[in-house]
Amino acid sequence: MPRASDGTPPDASRGIPADVPLRRVSLGSLLSATARRHPERIAVVDPADKPDWSDRPAITWTYAAAAEIVERLARGLRSWRLPPGSRIGLCLPGSAESALAILAVEAAGHVACLLPVSWDEERLLAAAQNVALSAVLTQARLGSARPAERLCAVAARYFGLRYLAAFGPDVPDGVINLDRFVLDGPAREPAGPVPAAAGLVSFVGGDPERPVYRSGEAVVAAAAAHLVAMRVAPTERILSLIGPHDLRGLATGLAAALVAGATLETMPLFDGAAFAAALRRPGPTHLVAPAFIEKNLAGRDLPAELRSIALVHRAPARFPGRSRAAGGPQGLRADLVIDTIAFGETALLSGRRGTTSDLSLVLGKLERLTLPAALMSLRRGPDGRLAFRGQACAVTALQRGNQQAVPGNAWQETPYAPVLFAGFATAIEEVESSDAAASPEIFAPAQSGR
Structure with a gap:
């Protein structure tokens, strides 16, 4: 069937000129705003079968509880000796931990790098090298898989990976236990102002050789464009x-x-x-x-x-x-x-x-x-x-870890x-x-x- 150029102008959008920036907002600021106004509203719901494949309880998080856990986790990440804007890999399934970890990395002023939990050791290693990962947050168990153990093997081959942390029981030796990390937290708040959100990295077609970067504002804008069609109201549920x-x-x-x-x-x-x-x-x-x-x-x-x-x-x-x-x-x-x-x-x-x-x-x-x-x-x-x-x-x-x-x-x-x-x-x-x-x-x- 033919592909036709139908004579329409190339820029077919209407309204605000393309060079006018939209309001700057981050995912974390949206979480905090709803937590302040509607603290008891449900934010994240774990699947009921979560204990079967993770040995972790299924939890329903309100916006207030989620905001508190995100801040505890972010405070711990800020206590690590990493410069602002460091790249932290997230190798997690799409459960509550994944959502909270994305928000916590943003709140800590670092760049969240989305690593599919299905990747094998070689692809994880290639991604770590291509985006210069400094740390990875993962999970001890996912069904029969052991993502934390897989990443221990990656850390043994890539010395730039300074911190490896995991949620769940049976966390391997040498891996930071994120459950204790969240509950106990660092002894005190790190000195200095809270750093600005630094965006995230994903991979084109699931290819670790093709990383791309986008700001947190760009993620929010992509979601807003999608919601024009989907029309989700407050308190409704996305499954x-x-x-x-x-x-x-x-x-x-x-x-x-x-x-x-x-x-x-x-x-x-x-x-x-x-x-x-x-x-x-x-x-x-x-x-x-x-x-x-x-x-x-x-x-x-x-x-x-x-x-x-x-x-x-x-x-x-x-x-x-x-x-x-x-x-x-x-x-x-x-x-x-x-x-x-x-x-x-x-x-x-x-x-x-x-x-x-x-x-x-x-x-x-x-x-x-x-x-x-x-x-x-x-x-x-x-x-x-x-x-x-x-x-x-x-x-x-990203080319060799640097933005074009x-x-x-x-x-x-x-x-x-x-x-x-x-x-x-x-x-x-x-x-x-x-x-x-x-x-x-x-x-x-x-x-x-x-």
């Missing part, structure tokens, strides 16, 4: 089947919950019976799941309190057929479904199916994107490849282009670079009110 190991998991889960003032419940290890029970717990719920789960949900009797289902695709991807009748035995109700596409670690694009924000429509005609330009702008190059700009997609590649100097309003090119048919996008495909792409036509950004 996520995607761990916070990359942009798609973080922005649709923890960051989205904090921006909305909502509850986050995750399922690090999927179990069908446990998922069914979690989905039917009372209360308005928004499900976040990999896109392939759609066929398993279609035709099932879903709870009446299920407000939305965010189906997260990775580009390249094919959109589901639109010929199935909404509500029929073969399809989900269109008004429930939000399609979210992750364009690597560059951007997330979300739209509610069957509305004017349906991604098949937006990617068919880019002027349909209605987000503020300062949040996200979108353009298509001569060869059809998409590029993003704005705070929600402000990301820079990229202007704040630069376009972020991707290798992906929509496949168009009759004005609709039917898929996203990967396109090789061409000579035309090397010298793109320059357009003036579309800005309203000028």
